Amino acid sequence: MKLQDLARTIEGTILVQQEDADVRVDSAFAADLLSDVLALTEEQTTLVTGMINPQVMRVAEILNITAVIFVRGKTPPATLVEYATRLGIPLLLTKKTMFETCGLMYANGVRPCRSGSVCEMSDR
Amino acid sequence: MQYAVRAGDIDRGGSASAQIKAELSRAGVDAVTARRAGIISFEGEMNLMVYAHDGGTITVTVEADAVTIEVKDLGPGIEDIDLAMTPGYSTAPDWATDLGFGAGMGLINIQKNSDLFEIHSHIGEGTTIISRIDRDGGRKGGSQEGS
Amino acid sequence: MKLTEIVERLSLEVFTLTAEAEMEVTGGYCGDLLSHVLASASPGNLWITIQNHVNVVAVAQVVGLSAVVMTDGRRPDKASLERAQATGISLLGSSESSFEISGQLCRLLADTR
Numbered sequence: 001m002k003l004q005d006l007a008r009t010i011e012g013t014i015l016v017q018q019e020d021a022d023v024r025v026d027s028a029f030a031a032d033l034l035s036d037v038l039a040l041t042e043e044q045t046t047l048v049t050g051m052i053n054p055q056v057m058r059v060a061e062i063l064n065i066t067a068v069i070f071v072r073g074k075t076p077p078a079t080l081v082e083y084a085t086r087l088g089i090p091l092l093l094t095k096k097t098m099f100e101t102c103g104l105m106y107a108n109g110v111r112p113c114r115s116g117s118v119c120e121m122s123d124r
Numbered sequence: 125m126q127y128a129v130r131a132g133d134i135d136r137g138g139s140a141s142a143q144i145k146a147e148l149s150r151a152g153v154d155a156v157t158a159r160r161a162g163i164i165s166f167e168g169e170m171n172l173m174v175y176a177h178d179g180g181t182i183t184v185t186v187e188a189d190a191v192t193i194e195v196k197d198l199g200p201g202i203e204d205i206d207l208a209m210t211p212g213y214s215t216a217p218d219w220a221t222d223l224g225f226g227a228g229m230g231l232i233n234i235q236k237n238s239d240l241f242e243i244h245s246h247i248g249e250g251t252t253i254i255s256r257i258d259r260d261g262g263r264k265g266g267s268q269e270g271s
Numbered sequence: 272m273k274l275t276e277i278v279e280r281l282s283l284e285v286f287t288l289t290a291e292a293e294m295e296v297t298g299g300y301c302g303d304l305l306s307h308v309l310a311s312a313s314p315g316n317l318w319i320t321i322q323n324h325v326n327v328v329a330v331a332q333v334v335g336l337s338a339v340v341m342t343d344g345r346r347p348d349k350a351s352l353e354r355a356q357a358t359g360i361s362l363l364g365s366s367e368s369s370f371e372i373s374g375q376l377c378r379l380l381a382d383t384r
Contacts, residue, residue, distance in 0.1 A: 030370040032303035033227035034170075036321050036343075038163050039236070048370065050302060051224040055170075058138030062145055062162035072307070097311070099301040099319065099373050103381075106374020114368060115321075115343050212323040212345055222306060227321070 001025055001108050003067060003090055009104050012069065012094035015076070016084045023090055025067060027113040030102050034059050036115060045113040048101055052076040057083045065089060071098045125186075129172040130179040137173050141165035144184055144193075151186055157259050160237040161191050164255050167230040168195030174220045175199055176250070190239075191257045198250040205243060209235070272296055272383050274337050277317065278363060281375055283340060286347050286362040287355050296337045298380065301373045305330050312336060319372050325350040331360045338362070342369045 003023040007014050030048040031037050034055055037047060043064045049056060050072045057080055060068055068084070070076055073095040084091050094101055106112075125147060127140040145162035149155070165182055172180040172195065180197030202208050208215075209231050216226025231253075235241045238255040245251040275292045278285060297315030302308060303322050312318060314335035320327065323345040331339050338361035341347060347355065347362050355362045365372055 028370050030301060031321060032224060034224045035227035035229035035233055038233045039229050050307060053223050055138045058142045061142055062166055099299040102301060102370045102373035103377025107378060112368045112371035
């Protein structure tokens, strides 16, 4: 779905807008702990998180995250918003819970993005 | 390239790794290698901040066929490396977990992104992690050597 | 919807199931920060998380959650399992991600309203 449509669906506010207004959200990963996000095996996914420290954007930069959605009404600090603007990574903010946000995205066809599973480890 | 990381300096956490990834890209390293190096550096950097009393250093060496990252500290050392490499196992203090760290995936993420992964740790002396990434997709899978 | 029915419909792995597995699940909570769960989750909620250590069980007990689903293939460690069995907390698992399980559970709960 398009980012604009997602914002409407989750009653979200767009804090940082990319110049390309047709940013698409096709897959998503929901997590609060950053190392779990870093275990992602796919690129170009959207991150749904309640964590608003600056490291979130550094992880987003390293992983080429498409967009970050902050849930639970947690407003990120100005420094984070500035950093995201410099990186060109769209930010959305919603008061909804992570559970409800994931539910709405899933119902609208956003597919899950997998992290490296435990099974992969045992192959080594 | 060498970066010093101070313990507890959480606000700057991840800044060295973002710099490393950008520098590697500028040096002509392929995007996949730069991404893997970014992940390894980030996890290494956060480990230094959370666990190493006096911080530590991250040294990145770029060669024609590989990028090598060494994360070194003189901190407390790891008691049980196999346990530390178990997904979800974490000894992170509460203040770190509240900030989104301590997922128990750090060392695993480093190993997963390395073509060669070594970890050396002694109680009371510190920990050194050496990670080598073969450039341009020369992946053989990360074999682990430890002591 | 009853916990046992959710286990079946979402094909969840059962690590341990409480004697009160016929209880109604009141809703879902997704997240990995223990302090947030303590502050925001409601009794009877199903907690979806990637975390798998013993503090998860302690928090579930304090809040009165119906069960914990450990996602992304995580399994409870020995201490968690023992604590869950001792305190009557159900521990369930899935190879799917938190996003997927939340999506599926949301849909299930919506369908029953």
